[in-house]
Amino acid sequence: MIPERAYPTHPIVGVSVVVFNDGKILVVRRGREPRKGRWSLPGGVVELGETVRDAARREIREECHIEIEIERALDVLDRIFKDPDGRVQYHYVLVILLARYKSGELHADSDIEAAEWADIHDLARYDLPDEQQQLIAQARAPLYSSEAAKILAQRERTDARRAQRIHVVLERVGQAQSLLDIGCGSGEYLRAAAKLGIPRLVGIDESPERLRQAQANCPHAELHLARADKLTFVDQSFDVVLAAQVLHEIALFGQPGDLERTLSEISRVLKSGGRLIALDHLDPGPERVRVRLPQRVRAQLDYFVQRYQLRKITLEECPDGTLWLSRRDLQDFVTKTWAFGTAIEDLEMRETHCPFDREKIEALLSKARLTLCEWLTFEEISEDLAEHGIELVEGASWPRKFLLIARS
Ligand SMILES: C[S@@+](CC[C@H](N)C(=O)[O-])C[C@H]1O[C@@H](n2cnc3c(N)ncnc32)[C@H](O)[C@@H]1O
Secondary structure, eight states: OOOOSSSOSSOEEEEEEEEEETTEEEEEEESSSSSTTSEEOOEEEOOTTOOHHHHHHHHHHHHHOOEEEEEEEEEEEEEEEEOTTSOEEEEEEEEEEEEEEEEOOOOOOTTEEEEEEEEGGGGGGGOOOHHHHHHHHHHOOOSSOHHHHHHHHHHHHHOTTHHHHHHHHHHTTOSOSEEEEETOTTSHHHHHHHHTTOSEEEEEESOHHHHHHHHHHOTTSEEEEOOTTSOOSOSSOEEEEEEESOHHHHHHHSOTTHHHHHHHHHHHHEEEEEEEEEEEEBOOOSOEEEEEOOHHHHHHHHHHHHHOOSSOOOOEEOTTSOEEEEHHHHHHHHTTGGGTTSTTHHHHTTOOSOOBOHHHHHHHHHHTTOEEEEEEEEEEHHHHHHHHTOEEEESOOOEEEEEEEEEO
16 A cells, blocks of 8 residues: 555655656656646656566556666655645655666556657756756666667677777787776677786676676676766776777767766876777768679668768769769768667667767867877778678778877
């Protein structure tokens, strides 16, 4: 039995859920006090004998007719409302969970007046309580859901050039006593670093599923669920910080300022003279090249042109069947075909593999008081073109990755 909600004799345990669905958040207009008729995160009261997570799933099923997948607990909030006489009219202890939409068609039921998917950039019009707005800003669901993390791990296992990449990075780690891997993903760099005998290996990632993979790959690494822009380590903790193919995700999917905050956190946790080793995609610039594609690949390119969200892909057809397109467009195309038809396709279509050039990176590093010491470019695009059977008719191949070492 649920105790009286108004003027309760004890605090009532409630649950609120930040449900993400492709850049949108589930909000409901409350049908009962407190804040009747106002927008809020969905949720309700935990029933006797019910777990908080079950209560969250049940409430959202009853109120909104959808199923959710719970990722993790975000916070605990006290909601205490007093009446004009100073008596406690409502007292909730609210557990806030982060979840993802799984299935079902949204419609309002039970004790709510309306339910909507609110664009995360347009939350102001819902006038959510301040503390809920802060929670949403902090929460932002991890980029990779459980399913997406599995697909990415599978891709990583079959990526022919990955072993070479890990080798290039690990060669530069040297005699470190401590290494922090930011966005460690499935932990393959940590596993390779363990073979170097580095005593302290730490990995952080924002995705619980990816951390589970890292745990299996490198059981003796210390792993933390955390965001790169909020590191929980004390100053000067590590000899080496590694950031392999994560900076572009922070730049593209983080909040404004996350990349700058991440680099400043890296600088803070590096020991004096410690090194950041970063590997990421390199922007080949807007220059155009002329290519000839096999028919099957041409059909894939047409599909890519339709699906890619980040910018308009422009093709110029030549009478001899060849095509002009920018190096950026070609690089994003050939490095993303693997994701077509997978649960990760939407995400890949909102991301670019041309995020940084050296100038941009140097400016970011210097803002974080990190000094660039080594800059290496590698992985020729010609290898990707060959894999796709694409002939480069005009223009030369270019490297599509960089590796840098910066000192604090
Ligand atoms: C492309 S994967 C690379 C994984 C690994 N470094 C590698 O190269 O194998 C990027 C990883 O960074 C994580 N990530 C993305 N943004 C993050 C952030 N702001 N904080 C922590 N991890 C993040 C993702 O969950 C993902 O596991």
